Amino acid sequence: MASHGIKDQVAIIGMGCTPFGEHWDKGADDMLIDAAHEAYASAGVKQDDIDAFWLGTMGSGVSGLTLSKPLQIDYKPVSRLENMCATGSEAFRNACYAVASGAYDVVMAIGVEKLKDSGYSGLTGSKPPSDGTDSSLTAPATFSLLAPAYAHKNGLDDETMKEVLTRIAWKNHKNGALNPRAQFRKEVAKETIAGSPLVAGPLGIFDCSGVSDGSAAAVIVRAEDAHRYTDKPLYVKALSFSSGPATGALDPSYDYTTFREVRASAEEAYKQAGIDDPRSQIAMAEVHDCFTPTELVLMEDLGFAEEGTAWKEALNGAFDLDGDLPVNPDGGLKSFGHPIGASGLRMLFECWLQLRGEAPPERQIESDKTLGLTHNLGGQPGACVSFVSVVGSELG
Amino acid sequence: MKLPAKAPEPNSENTPFFDGARQGRLVLPRCGDCGFVIWFPRQICPECSSQDVSWFEASGKGSIYSCTVTRRIPGGWGKVTPFVLAYVELEEGPRVMTNIVDCDPEHVSIGDRVEAVFEEATNRDGESGPPLLRFRVREG
Numbered sequence: 124m125a126s127h128g129i130k131d132q133v134a135i136i137g138m139g140c141t142p143f144g145e146h147w148d149k150g151a152d153d154m155l156i157d158a159a160h161e162a163y164a165s166a167g168v169k170q171d172d173i174d175a176f177w178l179g180t181m182g183s184g185v186s187g188l189t190l191s192k193p194l195q196i197d198y199k200p201v202s203r204l205e206n207m208c209a210t211g212s213e214a215f216r217n218a219c220y221a222v223a224s225g226a227y228d229v230v231m232a233i234g235v236e237k238l239k240d241s242g243y244s245g246l247t248g249s250k251p252p253s254d255g256t257d258s259s260l261t262a263p264a265t266f267s268l269l270a271p272a273y274a275h276k277n278g279l280d281d282e283t284m285k286e287v288l289t290r291i292a293w294k295n296h297k298n299g300a301l302n303p304r305a306q307f308r309k310e311v312a313k314e315t316i317a318g319s320p321l322v323a324g325p326l327g328i329f330d331c332s333g334v335s336d337g338s339a340a341a342v343i344v345r346a347e348d349a350h351r352y353t354d355k356p357l358y359v360k361a362l363s364f365s366s367g368p369a370t371g372a373l374d375p376s377y378d379y380t381t382f383r384e385v386r387a388s389a390e391e392a393y394k395q396a397g398i399d400d401p402r403s404q405i406a407m408a409e410v411h412d413c414f415t416p417t418e419l420v421l422m423e424d425l426g427f428a429e430e431g432t433a434w435k436e437a438l439n440g441a442f443d444l445d446g447d448l449p450v451n452p453d454g455g456l457k458s459f460g461h462p463i464g465a466s467g468l469r470m471l472f473e474c475w476l477q478l479r480g481e482a483p484p485e486r487q488i489e490s491d492k493t494l495g496l497t498h499n500l501g502g503q504p505g506a507c508v509s510f511v512s513v514v515g516s517e518l519g
Numbered sequence: 520m521k522l523p524a525k526a527p528e529p530n531s532e533n534t535p536f537f538d539g540a541r542q543g544r545l546v547l548p549r550c551g552d553c554g555f556v557i558w559f560p561r562q563i564c565p566e567c568s569s570q571d572v573s574w575f576e577a578s579g580k581g582s583i584y585s586c587t588v589t590r591r592i593p594g595g596w597g598k599v600t601p602f603v604l605a606y607v608e609l610e611e612g613p614r615v616m617t618n619i620v621d622c623d624p625e626h627v628s629i630g631d632r633v634e635a636v637f638e639e640a641t642n643r644d645g646e647s648g649p650p651l652l653r654f655r656v657r658e659g
Contacts, residue, residue: 259522259589259596259618264604267587271629324587373558373565375614379585 126363128395129223131518134349134356135341137166140472143337143460144306151183151237152193154338158465159194159233162340166352173342174227175200179214179234180464181207190233207501208413209364210234211467212510215341216362222343233340234469236462240336262413263331265503267324269416272379277431285325287434288415289317292329294443295412295451299458301444301486306333306460330415335460339468341475346518355479357471360494361395361513363388371505384509385424385500392511393426396494401426402448405513406492407477409470411500412455422450425498425511449488452477467510470497478516493517522602522618523595526640526648535574536560537649545579545635545652547611548572558613579635580657581609588624603627607654621655632657 139161141154149157155178163170178190178201187201206213211234218232274284293313299305311329319327349356365388371377389401398404410425412418422433427448428441436442442450453459453473456466474495476482499510529537539546548557550564551571557564562572586605589596596602603619605627619627620636634657637650 259592259602259604260616261589261592263591264587264589268585268606271585275629320590321588322591323589372616373614375608375612 126391126395128361129219130360130395130397131346131358132223133219133343134346134358135471135475135514136344136349136352136356137162137164137168137342138340138468138472138475139163139165140304140339140465140469141337142304143333143335143462143465143469145239146336147240149336151180151189151235151338154237154336155190155193155233155235158235158338158340159231162231162233162342166342168229168342168352170194170196172229173199173231175218175221175230176202177214177218177221177230177232178203179205179210179232179467180236181205181210183235183237183464206508208411208461208463209467209499209501209508209510210464211339211469212497212499212512213364213467214464215468215471215512216364216510218341218343219359219362222345228344228348230343231340232343232468233338234464234467235338236464237336238334238462261323262503263326264323266414266417267326268379269420269504270325273416273420273434276378276380277434279434281325283434285317287419287437288325288330289313290437291412291415291418292316292457294437295418295455295457296329298444298452298486299454301483302454302459303483305454305458306335307454307458326414326416332413332456333458333460335462337460337462337465337469339465339472341468341471355516357475357478357514357516358518359512360515361392361511363391363395363511364508365391366508367506369502369506374505377505379504381420382424382500382504382507382509384507385421385498385511388509388511389425389498392496392513396513398494398513401496402428404492405448405494405496406490407449407452407474407488408496408498409453409455409473410450410498411466412451412457413461413500415457417500418450418455421498425496444486444488452482452486452488467497467499470499471512471514474514478514520599521638522599522620522653524638524640524651526642527651528642529649532562533560539576540637540650540652543637545577546574547577547613548574556609556611556613558609558615578610581607581615581633581654583619583627583629583631583633584608584614585629586619586627588627601625605654607633615652618653619655620653627656
């Protein structure tokens with residue numbers, strides 16, 4: 124009984140990603156068509172060449188029909204998956220396994236979310252009716268609990284902690300300003316971020332990711348077939364997933380300074396990819412910065428910074444676009460936006476551009492390293508699911 | 520302003536807790552085998568799986584382990600912002616997610632000593648139900 128991974132068995136040969144944002148003129152159908160056709164063109168395939176589809180969406184539809192109807196797919200298999208905010212990554216993971224198994228030659232993973240125009244800004248609840256005992260806990264409130272916990276554990280005063288969080292939002296806005304597909308494409312001054320209206324705890328509006336519409340897609344084949352389609356495939360090195368017991372809120376030993384699920388999925392991914400020092404071996408990472416303290420804590424959970432040092436590294440610019448290990452070079456959830464089902468594939472899209480040297484020149488990372496990492500989280504501190512992928516531009 | 524209070528629906532596993540709540544008493548389960556004080560109330564120990572569970576009246580006192588002031592939230596809760604959501608660590612050990620009431624949200628902080636209050640709650644038909652466990656800052 125063991126997890127084996129599928130290192131170098133499958134490859135991405137084409138990707139597509141719509142602009143993320145408030146698309147008042149587009150429904151989920153329109154965005155799925157845009158992302159799928161951009162991916163077909165990128166891979167040099169036609170829709171008829173795709174043998175099977177994996178669709179990730181949290182709330183923009185149920186069943187494979189959500190995809191097969193707008194794309195007018197001719198009686199091919201379409202699976203619809205949901206795994207909270209890690210939904211897009213889950214579609215990708217399962218599509219990769221289907222190719223690795225030998226069941227299909229060419230598959231598509233695609234994710235979509237339509238959050239605007241629903242009459243409600245943000246995620247609508249999909250839980251069963253309450254028995255009245257649940258608490259008044261919003262997503263920003265639950266993630267805001269990371270901030271005092273991290274500050275206390277590492278001896279930071281409130282002012283320094285706010286400066287760290289502000290620095291992370293500032294960095295991701297700066298990166299997003301270089302990304303024509305991002306929802307927020309402006310640099311924002313640190314004073315503006317720090318002075319923005321508070322939402323929950325120390326988190327202001329600029330500490331929160333964008334609520335947006337969008338879709339992203341990937342075409343995947345066996346690694347040995349990849350060069351029939353492109354000279355620059357992206358090989359899948361690792362795919363890991365961790366779903367926790369969700370006991371954090373009831374567990375006095377859980378202190379809100381870490382995501383145990385992230386540590387488990389990172390360890391597994393590094394084992395699959397053969398990575399022993401992610402900080403020095405990875406060229407760039409896309410991580411789940413749903414709120415600024417999440418990105419801070421992730422730097423330690425993913426092994427990018429020593430325990431207790433991520434705040435210093437963030438302040439010193441280690442994760443900036445021109446830093447030691449660029450994190451969220453496309454602006455992340457913060458600036459690119461967070462259409463739930465699409466986000467995991469959007470992260471892979473940035474790896475696709477960066478590792479192939481096809482990012483816009485103003486944000487292209489110059490590196491001799493060939494690996495990129497994506498990290499996608501669903502849920503909240505103490506009760507979450509976590510996905511990590513490692514992709515690379517070379518075999519071996 | 521009173522926070523929204525939707526009445527819980529007790530079941531056979533937590534009756535002593537809600538019977539106590541109706542009398543303004545915090546009644547908690549304790550494991551007869553390992554001594555663990557159990558939260559949320561139920562008839563089985565999450566530490567050792569023993570079903571030898573007995574009920575006792577707790578002090579109702581504790582301190583704030585962490586808290587967050589919510590300022591933006593949709594629905595009925597949006598009418599009572601800012602309000603305080605907190606983890607309260609009870610003297611008997613368990614950590615309870617709850618709201619701090621009767622307070623100035625700008626002046627509630629980690630480490631504040633608190634005590635249990637039971638707030639009236641109504642069900643969806645507008646009838647009164649078991650009260651909700653919340654906390655207020657304790658003087659002295």
